[in-house]
Amino acid sequence: MGAKDAVEACGRCAMSSAADLTDGRSPFAGEDVIEVDEGELxxxxxxxxxxxxxxxxxxxxASEFTYGR
Structure with a gap:
């Protein structure tokens, strides 16, 4: 891909590609995950x-001091 090619700067393509690799399955299926309660966080x-x-x-x-606003 050259510098002049039209690409999306948001990264949506990369996320779509990563999501496509999972085939709709959770990447954490069968794995232990750490979950933190919102109150604890x-x-x-x-x-x-x-x-x-x-x-x-x-x-x-600092802005007020510097610019007098």
Whole structure:
């Protein structure tokens, strides 16, 4: 495929190809999978949410300080 060929940048083709390989079967059929309860996930990721909010506030402050808006 050359650089000038029209291709989709979204990756949909690759996902369609991967899904076609499974023939409609789950790739995890017969395998043990790890499932985490939503409440447990929220409990262990609270620091990520807090740091994300802190980052947003710092970015807003830096933009206001830099551009005076």
């Amino acid at each position: 929220r409990a262990v990721s609270a620091h990520v949410v807090a740091l994300g909010r802190l980052k947003a506030r710092l970015n807003a402050w």
